[in-house]
Amino acid sequence: MTNLLPAVTTAAREAGARLLELYSPGARPPGRDDMFIAGHRNEDAAGPPLRAALASVRPEARWVEDDDEARPLPDDGEWWAVDAVEGNVNHVHGLPEWCVSITLLRGFEPVLTVVHQPVGDHTWTAVRGGGAFLDGHRLRASAKTALNAAITVTGQAEAAQTGTYHRLGDSITAMLAEALMVKATVPSTFPMLLVAGGQNDVFWQFAPVLPGVAAGALLIGEAGGVVTRVDGRPWRPGDPDILATAPGLHRAAVDVLS
Known part of the structure; x- marks a missing residue:
């Protein structure tokens, strides 16, 4: 390669x-x-x-x-x-x-x-x-181990993804209670690049578009981060959600989001 x-x-x-x-x-x-x-x-x-x-x-x-x-x-x-x-x-x-x-x-x-x-x-x-x-x-993923020190980001739902709106809102509310900072933005690539570089700590998205998360998934994994489904199961291209975190924050992020 x-x-x-x-x-x-x-x-x-x-x-x-x-x-x-x-x-x-x-x-x-x-x-x-x-x-x-x-x-x-x-x-x-x-x-x-x-x-x-x-x-x-x-x-x-x-x-x-x-x-x-x-x-x-x-x-x-x-x-x-x-x-x-x-x-x-x-x-x-x-x-x-x-x-x-x-x-x-x-x-x-x-x-x-x-x-x-x-x-x-x-x-x-x-x-x-x-x-x-x-x-x-x-690049190296963040060394943080506590969500109360974490910068977390989610990807905004795509147009017409009405089925994800409530889930997205609920996940932001849940993360607001635990994390230092919560953001919602587009496109997905840039917050994932920041997770790979250690400036962001957690990224999640429901119903992601594959070209928007595939690059970040590889970069984060190669930078020492963890990439799974939101519930902690292994992530594969085409899955309906994605979670990417610093290694010391994965379990806590899964607990909050699922």
């Missing part, structure tokens, strides 16, 4: 450069239609060239499509889980928290990931068994 990193990193950086040309810190779309027009423009600029580049790197790998995200993947072969504009809503509002997220899965496991944030020129990489890195520097 390590031999794939240079080509995948180049693909991510090239897609990021296309998006950076379209990015303005002063962007303020006046309405919903304007947001969607800008978002589709971004996807059209970055998505097809990125897909072509990755297909040339691993032509036999299949692609996680929208209808694959809510079910476990077949336990064979390789799959690309890609978001060419992760955090698109931030891009079109002039915020810096957007990126190109690429993860290669083999069966049920993420095995390689590259996340490139063009604003600031930062790149996260991980290969299963090889550690997690930010701009070449090794």
